[in-house]
Amino acid sequence: MDSDRWKQVDSLLQAALERPESERDKFLRQACLGDAELESEVRTLLASSEEAGSFLENPAMEVAAQDIAHTKNNQGSSLKGFHAGQVISHYRIVDKLGSGGMGVVYKAEDVRLQRMVALKFLPDEVADDPQALSRFQREARAASALNHPNICTIYEVEEFEGQPVIVMELLDGQTLKQCIRGKALPFDELLDYGIEMSDALAAAHAMGIIHRDIKPANLFVTKRGNSKILDFGLAKLGPSTDSLAMETAAPTVTADASLTGAGNVLGTVSYMSPEQIRAKPLDSRTDLFSFGVVLYEMATGRLPFGGESSGAISDCILNRVPTPPTRLNPELPAELERIIGKCLEKDRNLRYQHASEIRADLQRLQRDSDSGRATFTTVNSTLQLARSSNRWMAVVTVVIVGLVASALLAWRLGGPHRSVTLASEYIQLTNFNDSATAPALSSDGRMVTFFRGGAHFLGSGQIYVKLLPDGESRQLTFDSNAKYDPVFTPDGSRVAYTGVSFANTVWETWTVPVLGGPPALLMANAAGLSWIGPDRVLFSEVEAGTALHMGIVTAKENRAEERSIYFPAHERAMAHYSWLSPDRNWVLIVEMNGATQWQRCRVVPMDGRSAGVEVGPEGACAAAAWSPDSQWMYLNMSVDGSSHLWRQQWGQRAPQGNPEQITFGPTEEEGLAVASDGKSLIASVGVRQSSLWTHDAAGDHAVSLEGVAEAPRLSPDGKRLYYLLRKSSSSDVRELWRRDLASGKSDPLVTEQRIADYDVSRDEARVAFTVRMAGESRIFLAATDRSAPPRLVVRGGDLVSFSPGQLFFRQLGGKANYLARVQEDGSGLTRILDTSVVEVGGVSPDGEWATAGARFASEIGTFAVAVRNGARRRICAGACFVQWSADGKYMYVSLTSRFSAAAVTRKTYVIQIPHGFGLLDLPASGLDRASDAELAGIQSIPQADVSPGPDPQTYAYASAAFRGNLFRIPLH
């Protein structure tokens, strides 16, 4: 039909439909003017229209969903019809055992092998989704390889009429969930099951299989008293855990209606590990945490982390220490409490590292209690304080560390001590007025090579060498390429270093003779190189075909026999440095994640069989070294913005004990090398300095100031600069000053205070600032004309920002922090969000949006929150600092947290906001994870935490530099 003809049909049909039914016939006859074909066309359509009824009137989602529901209902009734004797493939159905979120289970006889089995049909969600299905098949096949008396064996994975079926061992008994039912199990049963199940977990983990959903409903106790772990490999199924990794119908359980709906999700959350809740990549240690929850429940009949909602439970798992089990069940031995506590460590590095360790501890407990030697206790003992990631706890930790430091100092004055290092014993090796960092020793320990000038990593400094102890420092390189990481060749005749030309981002390893001479290229695409044999090197390489995916490899110097050891999972992540342990089994690694943030240190096996484990405290790892006996790892880590040396014991396969900070004080350390006798290390010790800069169309301008200036803020017109000033780097008094940029005249606004952060009102008449005093953060308001003394606005708050008539701030609670606001007179304090927050950023000038780093169930990141109704929008997936220009036309997003020195990313996005609209939609992945395409067209400034000026070209920023020299630090 041509288009004109169709238009005719269409309009005639419409005209007919507009008429009462009785008139339609007559109308068509007249209107079609005897064109029979036309008339027939319109008439059949008219008839169809009258017949169509509800055709297409219900949305397609409803049609499809009802179709599924309908089929399922029928399927349900048909499956009931799987009566005894019915044969599916070579299985004869005997009975229906149960159904649940993970499908329907039948008892059946394998006709060929003449044994009884359980058949589990998976739910449609899995069966319908090809990806989920293939993932399931992969996992289930891996799990079917597990052969352990305490793991329910999977015989086969089959497909029956397009429906995946698992054929598995038929069990007779009940789930642990049914055994517990709110009551503690007898102690000897608990030990039996605990030992069996930890042994089963150890076997599975050894094969690289993680359960991910250990909970009593997945643990089974047979009539003969043996425990079995069910459903290995099934928990990973499906688009999300809450819809699929649900209660599993155990083979002998009959259908249980309560196993559906929200209760499932709650049940699942209660056993999740903190890393699972945070949606981090999981390793086998997640099972150990969940197993700890099960042990706790077996011991007390109660869950360690309770709550009304999954959110409340998650919060408990992340932040709370459970009630000590002995308080709930005084008959428990203290040792069991210790074991449970070690399973429930929130930091997985502090947890048991292997299921076999739990088994051994439980077995020892069993032996001791059999011989009556177990110490039973009724006194209050506490669980090991689990490390909380909560920022407040971090603050407390820092305070504690500070106290420890002063205690050590007092001890030292008073008599014998056991501290690892003593500042009084440091021996200065270099004496530069800028910086010497990244020391490396020659194999005979007589020479040190280092990096001098500016930031070490990709810095503009040069490579030096020095004969110890008091030889002259000699400069070896003179070119302008960025370089880092000098090391000696095995014979000590040359120094190798990484050179990077930014023009084409090529990472190369060069060598230069220690006696001086031209550099020579050693290897292309090789960084952070070191020798691990006369002819063999360990280095970082950018994976072919990728932009910046850098991992650790080993090869001969001529690149023969190359073998990869570790590549980070993220395709933008980079492993930059590596150190082989002296026993040649392990490699310590320093890496950046996909958002170019330094991560914790990592240890991976030299044979590359696994991605290893993270070690050291929570923080950013900059450098590391092994003790000569491979027993200790020395780590240079920035924790809470302060870079120091730490150490932790390495126990073959996993770190042992807690990381221990070994250097303290206002000075910081950058880079380290351990002497070959293990009795001392060489590190760069110094202070970080900060200078202020302004930027305008003409370029960058240094603002010359006395002392250490930080936290610059530009006035809305760009003519005045506010900043915090410390008279010296060791002083913690931080004053607020204002400088008139044209005249260069500076005035103090608030003096003699330890100001942590501040904000200036838009009219510049008032400043709000946070001071920490008497163990509490307080927010004050002061007039910039100093007409009156500062006035206290609120206690227990920091990170303050002005909005019209109000102050927004972070309310510091004992256990959690909140985004809150208060009138300038201190009245009307309200929380904007019920959810706790991590950090708090800026507020839009219209007062409509506040910003905070927070977690909402599984959604984590930095959010803009609508002040009126709490609606939120994610800006970054990680920590970033968000603020607005004074006129509200631009939003500035800095890819760093407000006070984190750990991030190397120096970037601020400037995003224009259309007129009349408070906020934009941003890349769903978060600005910090967005692809280049998503960021195309967004302006960026190569500085972190810039202070906006009147236009995007005008801003102020602080530049921090490290000034330090090499010291030898004896170890005790």
Place this chain on the structure above:
Amino acid sequence: MRPISMQKAAQGEWPCDVTGLLRSWSEGDQRALEKLTPIVYEELHRLARRYMQHERPGHSLQTTALVNEAYMRLVDYKRMQWQNRAHFFAVSAQLIRRILIEHARRRNLKRGKGIQHVSLEETAVVGGKRTADLVALDDAMKALAQLDPRKERVVEMRFFGGLSVEETAKVLKVSPVTVMRDWSTAKAWLYRELSGRKPDGLRSLETSR
């Protein structure tokens, strides 16, 4: 400066991602479709589960609410700014169509294999419970697009996208009256096409209330 869409972050956990994925998909990223498919499937099965729990006659209000909720969870239409909403309406309707059709194809295939399923279908049809044949509808819509592309888009948006007449009108930049007319003609044409093509005349897209 790049235009940035103005979708409001929804209250749920992942609609933000859906928006981003929709955008990627509309820009030709096929991997986005792979990620979107399970999300739509999950919504579909969630809806189906709730039908199974609540299936009782006379609950049409609740049914409507459930469906609206499902659409809202997929794409938070209501909170979008108009200019970009139009684009997302179009893209998401297209997406839901594509995924549901693929789903229906797979189900049809599966039914073809299992004798039981087929007999169940027949019982259902004989018993007056007419079930959807989305695949045939999809084919018919493609034929309609040859004849009158706008009418096909109206069906795509209203039926697959779950949009109201007013919303469809705004997306297509025509009056609501025009959408109503397009809708009634398209429905009649598709109905005739489907019932004509299937001589038994029973398979239709009418759903039981």
